Amino acid sequence: MRVLKNISLSPKEYCLLLVLLLIEFTRGAFFLTFLPLYAVNYLGISVAAAGLAVSAHYLAETLSKGAAGWQLDRRGHLTMLIGLLVGLAALVLMKIHPSAILLLAGSAVLGLGISPVWLAVISKVAPVQLKERATRMGIIFAIWLVGGGGGPVVINFFIARDYNIAFWLLIFLWGFALAVSATLLPGAESKTGSGQGYSIKKELLKMLQNKAIKKILLPGMFLQTLTGGLLLPLLPLYAQNKIGLEPSQYGILLLIGGAAAALSFLPMGRLADRVNLKFILSAGFGISALSLAAFSVVRDAFNAYLLAALIGFSYAAVLPAWNNLLSKAVPPDRQATGWGVFSTIEGMGVAIGPAMGGVVAKYMGIQAPIIISTTLLAIMSCFYLFYPVERIFTK
DSSP states (O other): OHHHHTOOOOHHHHHHHHHHHHHHHHHHHIIIIIHHHIIIIISOOOHHHHHHHHHHHHHHHHHHHHHHHHHHHHHTTHHHHHHHHHHHHHHHHHHHSOOHHHHHHHHHHHHHHHHHHHHHHHHHHSOTTOTTHHHHHHHHHHHHHHHHHHHHHHHHHHHTTOHHHHHHHHHHHHHHHHHHHHTTSTTOOOOSOOOTTOOHHHHHHHHHTSHHIIIIIHHHHHHHHHHHHHHTTTHHHHIIIIIOOOHHHHHHHHHHHHHHHHHHHHHHHHHHTTSOHHHHHHHHHHHHHHHHHHHTTOOSHHHHHHHHHHHHHHHHHHHHHHHHHHHTTSOGGGHHHHHHHHHHHHHHHHHHHHHHHHHHHHHHOTTHHHHHHHHHHHHHHHHHHHSOTTGGGOO
């Protein structure tokens, strides 16, 4: 609470955080819980079609991040407003005319519509030139996690009553986020310009000329998200078959890990503003590696819960510090574009990881992806400890 009192946010910044909370809550509820159940149990559509729709959403969002950031730098909050309006239309259309084709197309359109939200929040609430931006990033990450993690849980209570009620609730929440974003337009900040002589390709080539980006940040971004992606399709099976957790216990495991991260984001962000980033990154990756390695020998729920909390804490330590390191390479006059390019690269790791993890588990056993992820995390911990990562960004 003392940390929060020292953070001064403007009304527009509070509005942006509220939009992020509402959209992540709605997105998480829709794609992680509602859509698979709605498609199979209510519409009679195959689970494969539902899975394809989820993949289409996240792929469309990832691939459109760079363009969304470019438009944000050119047109300001109008870009986010248009994106949310298009997303709302897609949600309503999927409700009125439900079919496999429309669910697939609508999910992809939702990905396009949501792509400017994160970029608008991070570039306006935690701009790269701000002295204590890691503290603000801690707040942003906490809100993102609470929204994305709370949505899939809360929507179950409405699904239990009626699918239609649950669907209209999600539409209402998205519409409320749209209304809040509309309040940002009057007196909006000046835009960077018309964009003449400027393109995403030129900005990407310019960023790649920076050796720190090319040799340190790009591989680091991809490997970090790949490490998590490797485990995504395997954790439920591993928890059930190796540790012996029931579905309800696995839900508690996820809840404990998420709660530990959400509660740690703000103090860890505060710490990242005051301590050398290399030490935080090294400690965070090191704790993650040790905790993940311990999962291979744990065979009871209590110790699994403790490790989940430890992983959640290490996750909260890494994200604000890593984001602060990335901010050193983001051009101040093209922040949304820079974050859009970085987000696309990070998204590639998430997209490739699950497929790779499934293949590795099939041919080498379910424990192999955990060993690979643990090894990668340990390597990154050592790298950030001994390599002068902050010095290479000194101008």
